[in-house]
Amino acid sequence: MIRDERIPSDELRRIDDEIRSNWETGSEVDFEEAISYHESLPDHKRFADVLESADKPLLQPRAGVPRLDDQIELLEYLHREGQADLLPTTIDSYTRDNEYGKAQEGLEKARETGEDTLNGFPAVNHGVDGCRELIEAIDAPIEVRHGTPDARLLAAITFAGGFQSFEGGPISYNIPYTKRHGLEETIERWQFVDRLAGAYTERGVRINREPFGPLTGTLVPPSIAIAIMLVEGKLAATQGVRSITLGYGQVGNVVQDVAALNALQKLGDEYLPDEVVVTTVFHEWMGGFPPDEARANGVIGLGGMTAAIARPDKVITKSPQEFQGVPTKEANASGLRTTRQVIDMAIEQDIDIDGIEDEQELIERETRCLMETIHEHGDGDVVQGTIEAFDSGALDVPFAPSDSAKGAVLPARDDDGRVRIFEWADLEMDDDIKEIHKARLSRRADTEGRDQSFRMVADDVDAISDGKLIGRPRSTQSQEGA
Amino acid sequence: MIRDERIPSDELRRIDDEIRSNWETGSEVDFEEAISYHESLPDHKRFADVLESADKPLLQPRAGVPRLDDQIELLEYLHREGQADLLPTTIDSYTRDNEYGKAQEGLEKARETGEDTLNGFPAVNHGVDGCRELIEAIDAPIEVRHGTPDARLLAAITFAGGFQSFEGGPISYNIPYTKRHGLEETIERWQFVDRLAGAYTERGVRINREPFGPLTGTLVPPSIAIAIMLVEGKLAATQGVRSITLGYGQVGNVVQDVAALNALQKLGDEYLPDEVVVTTVFHEWMGGFPPDEARANGVIGLGGMTAAIARPDKVITKSPQEFQGVPTKEANASGLRTTRQVIDMAIEQDIDIDGIEDEQELIERETRCLMETIHEHGDGDVVQGTIEAFDSGALDVPFAPSDSAKGAVLPARDDDGRVRIFEWADLEMDDDIKEIHKARLSRRADTEGRDQSFRMVADDVDAISDGKLIGRPRSTQSQEGA
């Protein structure tokens, strides 16, 4: 039975040998040589150090194209024209499904035709040398971003390739991304990824690990996201990771977002071992965007404002072309600069909004309820507790496509636009907290003159892309107008 | 000696006859017929009613081109694609200088060549019928915006032409706009404009008047702007105006901007007669913009956020092309939609920032000092008081090009980015208030490790276009960075 225990050295080596045989570039990896390589990198390419020593939020976009030259050009552009502090390399879908053969075909076709035949950078196929060419070409730290349930080979190659930050985790890259991977399976595979990061860490190469906070990206109640971040942080710490960046996706209500980021940092420091340096990352709105660049810039502006007040360590930016999918590099850089301008104008202002402390306290209490139920479900073991709690529905994520989560809990915004829980299903929570949510949603129902129902959920899902925060019924909206 | 007294009817008629003879279209004006015309307009084109009954901030862009057809097309576009609630007609520079002959040449050349040979709509040359064609074509209220020291003929023609809102005032369209027009002269001329608006008002056609709040547009301390708004509001009320929209230009610090807008509404209600309906307008940042549309969108986003919290009755929007001057209609509409999106997402949130009440109280105390000195300088007459107070420097506007103001007062931002007064010159202010400003600026000087000096002023003037709110010295900025 899988438990939250450190993978022994011999087992680490056994798995490492096994997974490296899955694709030809696996044989390029030599751990000792990789340590020397990392030691040769200049300070300003050491991801954990740069992130942890920053005294204002660092900005990072999303970006990945199949060919190495194109990826270098793209990241150089985002660094130069977008003034990104940290850079990403987003991995293609075939690699996420461990289909390295298909990724190879796509890459070769991309090289022949010059077209982007893959939706990201196939790092496994580029191999250790390809990764190092990228690391050397770009004058800033780079993170691997993907969405891979089994990222063991990807981690082995990119770590050896000089990357010092790696997104994802066994829950956050399972529940929102895939239907049929079991949690036990993904936890086991991510224990290896974390153990490998831990092995580098023990040799002085602190690989930064970043659980994916936004989860399903759609109205995720903050406490659910934070609980999952704490679980993934604990799992990584057990394997020896010492630089952990906990994530959170903007819900759009400034008070709740600031409160959640504060709670995330505080609970991260509390739940994770002292030897771990905990930082936070704020993702600009991950839900549906307006089909209009001007309005999308408004959404990005609200994100920047929230970041200026909450001061997370990092912000992942959106572009005004979010609606249409992958942005041009110009639009990507534009999202970075809009965010930078708002943050730099607002961050030195003393903006302290009433109610943040109360909201933070509520989020912390909710998160503690969830952490407690995980503890109980696993008799003290966080791995078993997580698996069992998801199984019973005591832990759940709204709109989760995975069979590993019930996906029965449903969120809705309250009258101020804060995300509350409308349908609890089997989610574990103290009754008095449930009453608070119910009272808040009831006030909204009164404002709108309708019953609390799934209609609110449906209206809220589309609200921001329709130009509002709260999905009010049409009659209420027209009353609002002039 | 000119005083704050209502122009008698016979005098009104005499001036009206005189100024209408200055250009041929003046003879088209028939007051009785104009009243009937206004009565024929539908409710949704009545500017004062639409503005005063709105329950969220209405948005209005700036726009003016020489030809009537083009102006109709432009306003229709901004109404449809920008979803502007209220529309403007910006007047050209020749008309502002009362050079109707030159405006006529420009208009004829525009008609021949199809090019915009004037920087606005020459409403006097288009005459009453031309104005009415515009009013009839556009399905929303339209305001006349200009910058004219002597706007008497412009008012006579545009009021008869169906416009129901008129920007400007004797101080706000003198001090920031022109070097050598005396205040006594502009006050006398604006008394006529206001009296004409009052004459319409008495017949049930409430012409809305809007003093120009941003003044020189560069770091104007809120209390100076508010005092001038109160003076112009009082002058208009004396002449019978009953719908007055007091203006304020964003300084970029959210707490100070919200406090100033609150103070503007409160003091407006207090200082203006009960029979006047006082509303407020917030101008998005009027200082230098970043030479980059992405960063400009950040500035606009901060403006929208401020408007969502302060909830003025109207917002005058900026476009992402502000840096390069007159925007394309697409960019103009884009600024409207970005602002709309931010306001609509943020306005239902309960955002109450600490310190707004204290800042508002300070602004109110400062404004009362200035109003008191005006009262004393004029022995109770606000016209004489204003002229004398400007003459002595007890009332002053920073960066004023006009010879009517000393322009000796100098602002600088404090450590939170609030605009304080660094050089008081002869500005009248209680000593304890001066001490507050001094202490705040001293804190900034400590942070930056430099003395309070004009360098701060110079650095602050360029800061927002350089991407920051506060003009920190370079050494401090690099300390801030990662």
Added chain:
Amino acid sequence: MIGNTMSQTVVLGVIGSDAHVVGITILEQAFSAAGFDVVNLGVQTSQEQFAEAAADHDAGAVLVSSLYGHAEQDCQGFHQVLEEAGVDAVTYIGGNLAVGQDDFEQTRRTFRELGFDRVFDSETDPEEAIAALRQDLEITPTESERVSVSS
């Protein structure tokens, strides 16, 4: 066949490799609230899984969702698979059904030809689908075809 005797059970799912779960979750809630028995197969559901669930539950309706633009490909032969499994249900499809969805009438014809009784675009309210299904389950399919659907 008279609708009143038809099953009130509705089988829902997202077809193919599509992982968009939000819409189907909202639909599940809406149809449950409207009194239907809902079997939600979730995302990434194969033709065979739809057919098996519809047969097992004697479903009155099969509602297919697709948001990633590959619906036409994913639905080739779907109605034959249903028929072979002995499913006799009303079939609807909705979502972003074509990549460049410029002409929805063309898209509608395409999916009608594939055998779907009704075709909805992604802007359709759940209420509209519920109203249509109430009609289709209580009157003969032939008549239902005369009902004009605005979407």
Added chain:
Amino acid sequence: MIGNTMSQTVVLGVIGSDAHVVGITILEQAFSAAGFDVVNLGVQTSQEQFAEAAADHDAGAVLVSSLYGHAEQDCQGFHQVLEEAGVDAVTYIGGNLAVGQDDFEQTRRTFRELGFDRVFDSETDPEEAIAALRQDLEITPTESERVSVSS
């Protein structure tokens, strides 16, 4: 002529119909703080007003600002007007001196040919102009021409 005997009075103004007041206000403050006696003529100042003020105050320097792009036109014959008024001062001009300011070296040559001793672009810090003026007022103009100005 030896600089030390020259007047420390500086006449400032914005030439022509230009109403940009912020830059000149900052310059006034900067030169005052640096110990110069400053006469600020403000915006919309004519050639004759510059000459009259410089003669009246026996100015050591005349500093002309222009930000609206019409400086070349506004400065035609300016140095003749100064000479006729008996003004013997160092002359500087700065700001946005040409509409499409692509090649500042070309712009600099144009204004040097019009008679200005130094030409600055709009990005110049006041400190730079002050340092230059200190030099120019203490050493002979001939030598000052050899000093390279970075702007």
